[in-house]
Amino acid sequence: MAASHLPRHIQNMSEASALEPHWGYADRAVPCTNDPGSCAYLDVVYRSHDLGMYYTGIIWATIGSILLVWAITRQVCRRQTSGVRLPAAQAGEDPKVRGSALQRLSSAIRAYARRYLLPDASRTIFGRTTRTQVLTLTVLTGYLTIWSFVGIVYGKWVTPVKKLPGVYNTRTSLGPFADRVGVLAYALTPLSIMLSSRESILSLVTGLPYQSFNFLHRWLGYIIFAQSALHTIGWCVVELRLYQPQPQVGLDWIKQLYMIWGVIAMFFLTIMVVLSTPWGIRLTGYEIFRKAHYVLAMLYIGACWGHWEQLKVFLLPSLIVWFLDRAIRLVRTALLHYNFLPSGNMGLRYADANITFLPDEKSGDVVRLDFEHPQDAWNVGQHFYLCFPESSIWQAHPFTPLSLPVYNADTQKHSYVFRAKKGETKRIAELSARRAARSLQKLEGQSESKADAQLSVVVNGPYGEHITRDLPSDTNVLCIAGGTGITYVLPVLLDLAARPRTPDRHISLVWVCRHRKDLEWVAPELEILKLEAKTLGLKMHVFLTRAAEEHEGVADPNVLPGKPKENDEGAKEKHITHEIRPTGSSSSGSSCFSGDRLSLHGVSMSDLMLDHVLNRPNLEEIVKDFVQQNVRGRTQVFASGPGEMVSELRKVVAGVNNGGKVWKGEERWDVRLTCDDRLEW
Incomplete structure (x- = not known):
């Protein structure tokens, strides 16, 4: 529908000597031949819209600038950390006080930031989401709120209705405001699509994995829904209440084609929002929600195009990004599976x-x-x-x-x-x-x-991200896994085992599983780590949370799955035999890093410890003990497991970070957390 053919407001096209174009809006008839109040109202409407279009440009310029600065800073920081650091003794430094003042200040600031921004925010509202992401959402919401109201002249104009003596229209700035939030809803649509893409442009620029943007995608969708609802409610009030005579004006308005498409777009958006709520996903199932979300999103964009074609500048990029994401996925999969067939072709x-x-x-x-x-x-x-x-x-x-x-x-x-x-x-x-x-x-x-x-x-x-690429050689590594989350941290340990040994580096694995037989899941990998444990300086700690539920038929409680016993050559089932001695238990209050140790065949007693506990381990005690035993180097925690465990670790790691001690040169209190809390274990 051409902009010049849109019957907008109270313009008299037949008396116009010219049409004044306005990007993204209906053309304006000039000069204005209506009453003074109506002409003043039209001045406000068109000025507010023109400013709104400028503001959308400012919003996208701000987003682009942030991404550009982020990308440059990321490259600079990577070059600075890519150099090999000499051991403290060779560098002539105190092993507990290292780094220049600028380096220590930077690390201290990051430690302070993690202390206050790493824990979960309100779980009732945001789920298992860090305060960092909620802060980002708050800043974005505040920024959009400013542009929703600024530049609009707020006023009220009571104007007569032609050919109806004594009947008046009430014109207010509600119309310009409703238009403004509607324009912003269109302008944010490409960003919402970008935040949901698996083949993410944002990941290439920032280095963050695509799943890091899922929270912002979901809440930006809620913001777009709120803007669209305000746009709809605002114009319903104007057309169904403030304009006269009623109900004729309202009926003529709702029957227009662009309004029919607007109602359809709002219907699709409402269904998307309802289905994306936690109870909506539980009701339909995740797979149904995901497929329905794709279809409804495309239908919504198409209906928005039908409602206001003049803003297709925001809709076309949304469609392009969406289809490129799907096309790249398909091409990558095809290339990955394009191989030799059994026939030789x-x-x-x-x-x-x-x-x-x-x-x-x-x-x-x-x-x-x-x-x-x-x-x-x-x-x-x-x-x-x-x-x-x-x-x-x-x-x-x-x-x-x-x-x-x-x-x-x-x-x-x-x-x-x-x-x-x-x-x-x-x-x-x-x-x-x-x-x-x-x-x-x-x-x-x-x-x-x-x-x-x-x-x-x-x-x-x-x-996803390469989690060990920027790991300095002197960083102490603590891997914590729950259940099948062991698959996330095992490659980290195997990667470290393939690297040259670093003196004074501490590496520990804490695995919380339910039964002894669970070690069968990763028995080959544990065997490799067992052989490398002494050279690597690795300590492995396995917590069995349901040891009491083991069946009574196990004669030897010290037999764990993985390798045959030496005296049982005919055994068909693989077992690893451990010589267990009394150990400290978190459930008793003592440190899990102290007390007698457990030996594994071919490994000294100081290389492995197994704690049989009936309750989950004390993660706060584990992390603090690990940090305190470090001589030098910062601490990196890799974690994966149930959501409750990840949330607890965020709180624990945040509490251990100490910017004051980091500023004094004690790097070990610069504790960083990398977790894979997205996957459904």
Whole structure:
């Protein structure tokens, strides 16, 4: 619909000598031949709109400037930290007081910021979200609020209705304000799409993983809904109450095509908001919500185009970003699976994963997938989306590989562990159980060959950040995992094991799992770490939260899954044998880093400790003890597990950060947290 053909306001097109164009709005008839009050009102309307368009430019210029400064600062900081730091003794420094005044000031400021901004904000309102993200949302909301009101002349004009003596229209600045918030809702649509993209432009610029923007995407959607609602309510009040005579004016207004599209757009937006609430997702299921969200978003943008085509400058980029994101995903997946077929020709081929099915009726069955795939190495900390065509081609779930990528290798080994909960993971577990049972039946009928249970997998990725790239060689590392969250921290330890040993560096693993048999999930990787523990200076601490539920048939409580016992050559089941001595327990109040130790075959007693506790470990005690024992270097905590554990760790790590001590040169109190709290474990 052309702007010159829009019957806007009370303009008399037949008496106009010219049409004055206004970008993003209806053309204005000049000169104004209405009564003085109506002409003054039109001056306010068009001036407010023109300023609003300038303000949207300022908003996007501000966003672009922030991203530009962020990208430059990121590159500068990376170059500064890429150099190799000499040990304190070689550098002639006190091992407890290091760095220039500027470095110490920068680290102290970051430590203070983490102390107050790392913990969760109001969980009732925002869920498990850090104060940093809530602060960002608050700043953005305040910024948009300013531009929603500034530049509008607020007033009231009572004007006569032509050919109806004694009937008057009431014109106020409610109309210009409603237009302003409507324009801002259009202008923010591309940003909302960018914040939701998996192939994220924002991630390339900032280095933050795409999932870091999910919170802002969700709340920016709520802001757009609020702006759209204010726009709708404002014009309903104007057209259905302030303009006269009623109901004729209101009926003529609502029957216009652009208004019909406006109602449709508001309907789609309302449905999207309702379905995106926590109870809406629980009601429909995440997969239904996600697919419906895609469709409704595109329908909403199309309806917005029909409602006000003049603002398509904001809608077209939204569509382009959305389709580019989907196209890049498809191309990346196709390239990743374009390999040699069994026939020798090239084509698309699934990856065939070997299945290890670990039944657990009480807590949920666990599935381990292992396969090799020809591709480039990913980075430690990144994850892949796995699709299982034999179950559904419409669903893909994010999983972190627990295997270490090998650079310059033609083929990479993928290993994944996940617990079946409901939906797709439960169907995959059931399918894996059936495959494993058939494989066992075949194996029983074969004396020499082995029958493997396999599952077809489509891989898409990798996504996420390289969590060990900027890790200084003298940083002390504490890995904390809950349940299958072990898959996130194991590659970190395997990566450190492949690096040269750094003197005085402390490395510890704290794994909270339920039963002894859970060690079977990652037995090969634990065996590697066991062999490297002494050289690496690694201490591993396993907390069994449901040890009391172990069945009474276990004769030796010191036998853990993983490696055969030396005196049981005929055992078919793998076990790791531990020689256990009395240990300190967090449940008793003593430190888990003190007291007698536990030895593993081939490892000294100081390399591994196992705590059997009936309750979860005291994370505050664990983190504080680890920091206090460090001689030099800052502290890096890697964590993954249930949401409750991650929230508690944020609070604990925030409390341990001490900017005052960091300023004095005690780097160990500069404690940083990297966690994978997005994945559904």
